[in-house]
Amino acid sequence: MALKLHALGAEPHIIDGLQVNNMGAFSDGVHPNSRLYMSFINERLDLLRHLGIPLHILDARDYSLLSPRLQAIHPDVVVQLAAVAHANRSNKDPYSTFDHSMRTLENALDSSRGFLPHFIYFSSSMVYGNFDGEAVVEDRVCDPMGIYGALKYAGEKLVIAYNQVFGMPYTIIRPSALYGERCVSRRVGQAFIENAVRGQNVTVNGDGTDQLDFTYIEDLIQGICRAIATEKSHNQIFNITYGSARSLNQMADILKAHFPAVQVSHNPRDSLMPERGTLCIDKARELLGYEPAFPLEKGYVNYINWYKDLAARMPEAFAKPGTAP
Numbered sequence: 001m002a003l004k005l006h007a008l009g010a011e012p013h014i015i016d017g018l019q020v021n022n023m024g025a026f027s028d029g030v031h032p033n034s035r036l037y038m039s040f041i042n043e044r045l046d047l048l049r050h051l052g053i054p055l056h057i058l059d060a061r062d063y064s065l066l067s068p069r070l071q072a073i074h075p076d077v078v079v080q081l082a083a084v085a086h087a088n089r090s091n092k093d094p095y096s097t098f099d100h101s102m103r104t105l106e107n108a109l110d111s112s113r114g115f116l117p118h119f120i121y122f123s124s125s126m127v128y129g130n131f132d133g134e135a136v137v138e139d140r141v142c143d144p145m146g147i148y149g150a151l152k153y154a155g156e157k158l159v160i161a162y163n164q165v166f167g168m169p170y171t172i173i174r175p176s177a178l179y180g181e182r183c184v185s186r187r188v189g190q191a192f193i194e195n196a197v198r199g200q201n202v203t204v205n206g207d208g209t210d211q212l213d214f215t216y217i218e219d220l221i222q223g224i225c226r227a228i229a230t231e232k233s234h235n236q237i238f239n240i241t242y243g244s245a246r247s248l249n250q251m252a253d254i255l256k257a258h259f260p261a262v263q264v265s266h267n268p269r270d271s272l273m274p275e276r277g278t279l280c281i282d283k284a285r286e287l288l289g290y291e292p293a294f295p296l297e298k299g300y301v302n303y304i305n306w307y308k309d310l311a312a313r314m315p316e317a318f319a320k321p322g323t324a325p
Contacts (some may be wrong), residue, residue: 001079002053004221005228013073014048017059018102020084021184025091029106033194036317039310044153044182060104063186067111078230079120080108083152084187091272105158113166118234120227125176125213125241125279127153135280138174138237146272156237162245169234169262171227176279177242179299181219181306189300191250193307198318206269209248211277213241216299219292226288233288239279242292242299254296256264258304 002012018024023041026034058065058072058084068127070078082104084090085096090097106120112119125141136306144150162168179189186194192202223240227233252264284290294302311318 001221002132002135003047003051004225005009006051006227007054007231008230009304013054013056013075015056015058015060015069016082017061018057019059020082020231026184031099032188033184035319040184040318053266060261061099063107063111064186066107070108070111070116070168074115075117076107076121078112078116079122079224079228080105081122081254082108083122084148088149088270091146091179091243092102094147095262097147102155102158105155109158109162109168113162115166116166116168118228119162119168119170120224121155121159121170121172123156123172123174123237124149125174125239125319126274127156127174128276130274130279135243135278136239138239139282145274147244148321149274163235165287167204170229171225171233171235171250172237173240173278174237175215175220176239177212177214178217178220179214179303180220181216181303188212188248189303192252192255196262197307197311199261201263201265202252202255203265203267204248204252205267205273206248206263208252209247210269211244211245211247211272213243213279213293214251214296214300215241216294216302218299219294222292223288223290225286226290230288236283236287238288238290239281240284240290241281242277242295243279243281245278246278246296251296251300254300258301258308300312 002014005012016022025031026037056069058069060066083101109119127144128140129143129145129149143154144153156172159170159172163170170325178188181189195202219242220240227238256262281290
């Protein structure tokens with residue numbers, strides 16, 4: 001996101017404690033993908049240094065640190081990304097999820113109310129709960145399941161409340177099933193590729209017919225940039241996805257076309273995962289001019305090829321922890 005904004009002529013700053021989904025989570029070498037994900041993180045940091053994008057390393061849970069720094073930067077736009085961005089991890093560790101999702105959000109909102117920037121909140125399609133109908137629209141009643149969806153929906157309400165009380169303009173963005181280069185969240189599409197590169201089997205929860213509105217990172221970034229660029233996004237909620245759900249089996253078929261030897265097995269479906277599908281993106285098209293460009297056959301193949309190239313250049317990054325590089 002920061003790289004794209006810089007390319008467009010903006011002056012992005014990043015505030016990050018480097019703990020959640022970052023260096024602090026993988027630097028001890030215990031995580032099964034520590035070596036691989038540290039290489040992603042170091043590449044991120046190298047890109048930021050090369051472009052001179054300021055990185056402010058501080059814990060956003062600490063109001064006394066965040067508030068003066070944010071006020072010193074005095075941004076026109078705040079994009080709130082801080083969160084434990086994984087539903088299963090959120091359900092297993094509610095305290096940490098609240099701490100890194102709601103506490104950071106409240107601190108950012110309160111630190112911003114003195115200068116009232118355009119506040120963009122990164123929510124989730126999980127706020128809808130079980131989907132129904134052809135495509136879920138933004139004004140549908142939300143009924144989230146589990147800790148992750150509940151906290152994301154609570155965050156939306158808090159953002160709207162700051163607009164009601166202080167007049168802070170906001171945009172709420174609801175993405176779905178993100179995937180793309182240098183991610184360390186190990187969502188399903190990423191897990192598929194990493195296992196295939198290592199010659200391991202792929203596991204699907206359920207029978208593979210579950211459908212998700214898989215969204216490539218380039219499409220998401222386009223949507224955020226368009227929301228930043230126009231006041232038509234103010235005080236609005238947008239689905240920013242590809243706009244067409246695909247099944248896990250379809251994703252696995254694309255993977256097998258590039259890794260013919262991979263075997264797919266099935267585990268029981270997670271009962272806390274809602275039945276999902278397509279998100280309607282008509283509103284984003286109309287107000288933002290958003291137009292996604294990466295169907296699964298294009299975006300996921302880009303992702304697969306990126307991993308293949310990485311494995312050829314850095315085979316040591318795919319070694320298991322505790323083994324010699």
